[in-house]
Amino acid sequence: MAIQIPISFEFFPPKTPEGEQKLNQTISDLSGYHPEFFSCTYGAGGSTQDGTFKTVAHIRSLGYDAAPHLSCVGSTRDHIAQILQELKAQGVRRIVALRGDLPSGMGGTGELHHANDLVSFIREQTGDWFHIEVAAYPEYHPQARSPADDLKHFINKMNAGANSAITQYFYNADAYETFVNAVRAAGVNAPIVPGIMPITNYSQLARFSDVCGAELPRWVRLKLASFGDDRASILAFGQDVVSHLCERLIALGAPSLHFYTLNQAKPSLAIIDAL
Template sequence: MVSNQLPISFEFFPPKTEEGIAKLMAQYKLLAAYNPEYFSITYGAGGTTRDRTKQLVLDINAKGIPAVPHLSCIGDTHHSLKALLDTYKNTGIGNIVTLRGDLPKDVADVANEFHYANELVTFIRQHYGDSFKLIVAAYPEVHPEAKNAQHDLINFKRKVEAGASAAITQYFYNSDAYEDFVNRCQQQGITIPIYPGIMPITNHEKLARFSRMCGAEIPQWIEKRLLDYQDEPSSLKAFGLDVVTQLCEKLITLGIPGFHFYTLNQSTPTLKILENLRLTSAV
């Protein structure tokens, strides 16, 4: 175990019901004790959670720890995004996770005024200057739609040159992928902080499904061990905790700027990792 003080942040998705919101607020209280840099709130494909995301952002931000909305451009217009950004600026939101977003599966006709995340970054910089810190996505194991790793790096550089302030990676379980990606970024003159995204392992089926969707790789040795424990939930969670703790320990030795945790609206797995690392926020 190691003792460290690093910036940390946590990600939530907006619940659909009042009961879900109440449960999330209980998780929020437990994670807030770590005084994170911020809580980020996801934005559904094609803006499908727009109103719920906005309300959760405003509610959490009012509690004292900054809330950071995700904002995607697929399915939104210049007008609708500007109205939303005006609201965020006027209520003191200082950071935006700026994404392309995915096409919603059940919506055939969506707004198409933006095509890529760098266009959204450019739009926000043109209209709001430096009012927001813009955080973009990075893919150490290459975006699933990219032609190859070099093409993906070029696309990432476009976002940086458009005005991105920092990046959060897709989750991964191979620290070499992150180290190689950061090294290649530095060779391209990219100097913004790149925060590793950390996904706790608690359920093999869900993890496999998420990974297929986003192109994240589950190393074969981890996959096989998870299969060993598929009928032993407690053993699987213990194994997952060890794997992610060791990953985080390795990342700390690489001099990362901080951690971003994908909590899936659950505090316990993330809190156990933080406890193992003896990690406290640097904020």
């Protein structure tokens, strides 16, 4: 394997026995590439919390480092403190700390309103036990009032005690470079890891991107749309686009790459092999 920087992979907790079987195969396929860690997402308002922790425990039982996502929105200090102690007792050493989203119909935002509040609380409760990852948005958070305000919130998270950050996915390396330069100018030198989303399904990706505020460049949208149902062409074009993106990010000094797998191995591995 030619890639010379660390890599990591993100999963979501499976909901069916078939999903568990598929994820086990995906973990097996990816583990040969010696990832730094695997992470597992958390549903809105903690709706997949049990599945997240179960998946992390399973990955760790296979001998790999695993990081649960932990969100604070809609939760209490006592509940989060209990989770932290359970994770610590299990030997988990890494957390992806997020504000999270409220599920529809759920009232109140909880006792910790922002990700920096959660990071501060984790440090208060557990000291330096956990390596804390937080989210970064090179193209700015969709709810940010301005780029300056978004940068301020990110700096607050880092200053609260985060060790490193993983970005929302993007397809414009200039956005990453500009964001990292702004963060460095603000005096924060922690690693900022690009989040990489393989391109496998145009309609799904367009929907994701519209919801989360990630820009899908017009030329990429038009090219993908032109393939219609030609999945082979979509995969080949997507692999080419994302591989070139990764090459540029590595040249810019990205400390590692974090792949959003959607519980599939092949799309991420095709990109890694192309590098």
